[in-house]
Amino acid sequence: MPASATPFSPRARQPFYRQPVYRQPLYRLRCLQGRVAIGVGMGLVALGGALPAALWAKAPPAAPDPVLAALLRSGDLSALNGACTAALERGDGLQLRRLQQRLLTIHPAPQPLAVVLANANSLLSCGAPDGALAVLGRVSPAAGAERAQWLVLQWRAAQAGLHHQLAADALERLAAGNLASLASLELPVGQRQDGTPVTRPALDLLASHLESLGQRQRAAEVLVSSAQPGAATAVRLSQAVALLDGLPAPEQDRLLELALEQAAAAGAWGLVAQILDQQLALVSSTPESAARVRERRLRLSGGIDDAYGEWLLRRRDPAGSARQLELERQLRSPRAPGGHAAPPTPISQP
Incomplete structure (x- = not known):
């Protein structure tokens, strides 16, 4: 037998921590883990064995609520x-x-x-x-x-549940072929703090569901079906034009003119101004049509004291610089007297 293999060889008599196997990192880590585990286990035994039982025992199940259990059995x-x-x-x-x-x-x-x-x-x-x-x-x-x-x-x-297709199908079946009837059907969409419901016409809700589904053409057709006279129909016609991107210019003008008639008949002059602004923003409008709409918008601004709207129209017109300066003098800061953010006027004591 070679001398290096005898139990009395110098290598065999070396302490274990100097032997080649122990000096490998993985072997040292395992030895260290074992020593820590042994130490923790001895410490727990020294505590009388109560702590291991508390650690290893499963948590007891929560006691059932007798009131809830009785309620679940009932049919109330x-x-x-x-x-x-x-x-x-x-x-x-x-x-x-x-x-x-x-x-x-x-x-x-x-x-x-x-x-x-x-x-x-x-x-x-x-x-x-x-x-x-x-x-x-x-x-x-x-x-x-x-x-x-x-x-x-x-x-x-x-x-x-945000199931837009199912919601749209339910409303269309509810209309039974008469979409205009949905304009007079108010459906709940929320609740105020005092408990009263917030409602919207079913026609507008159907158009919203269709728009969410990407069916813009169908949503516009639903809005155009509104037959109620007044501002609500004017808003729907304006929305339909916005949804139909590829609508020919004559059809756009026709729908917006109908919307203007409805808004003017209801005395909704702010809405009339919005629809005229929408007409001006249409890129498909001809120069003659744009000039006509612009003139109408300027007349309306003077009639409803809309200095800001008139200023927006005239600020790009070099010929209207004098009028523009006059309008800028009329426009006041929100914090100036009369502005919506002005400090309250102190009440004089008698």
Whole structure:
């Protein structure tokens, strides 16, 4: 046997920390980990073994809420709605999911339409629009008042869930081929601080859904279908022109002239000014048409005391420099007396 392999060789008698194997980084790291683990384990044993049990034991499950459990077993929609409202205010996602799941299974199909509508409305109040759509899908009422209620609730659920195509389909089915009828149907889109609902005409909502889907042509057609006289139709016609980028200039002028008539008939002179500004901004307008619209806008500015609007029109006209200077003198700073940001006038004491 070679001398280097004997247990009495100088290499065999070297301390272990000087031997080649221990000097490798990985081997030293493992030895260090083992020593730390041994030390920690001995320390825990010295504490009587209570700490390892506390560390290794699983956390006990939370005790079930008996009130919530009883509520989930009940079929009281009013109580479930109240619990949903409270869970939403607290931000209790776990309890909210349990309530939503209960509302999904509380009235299995088949059920009368009134029960289905109440169930879907509860799911909407509980922050589960997709669940409301699932419940509404269990029935399909025939044409009539009940179907209208069902479609309105379907639109509300689709609107809350940002399902624009489904929301647009519900409104178009609600119109039943008469889009103009949607202009008089007010639908809730929010709630004020005092609890009163904020509403918008269904016609405008349908156009908004279609625009969100990229269907600008169809959205413009919906807006143009408005037959209500007044400022609302003027705004819709103006929006339709803005949506139809490739509309020929004569058709643009025709729609905007109709909008001007409606706005002027309603006495909405600020809206008239906006529509005239829109006509001026159209790149497809001919020079003759632009000059005519500009003259009308200048006359309107004088009639409604719109010095700023007139100044905007004349500031690029070298011939109107004198009038421009006069208009600039009329324009006051917001903090000047009479401006909207002026400090309040002190009240003199008697």
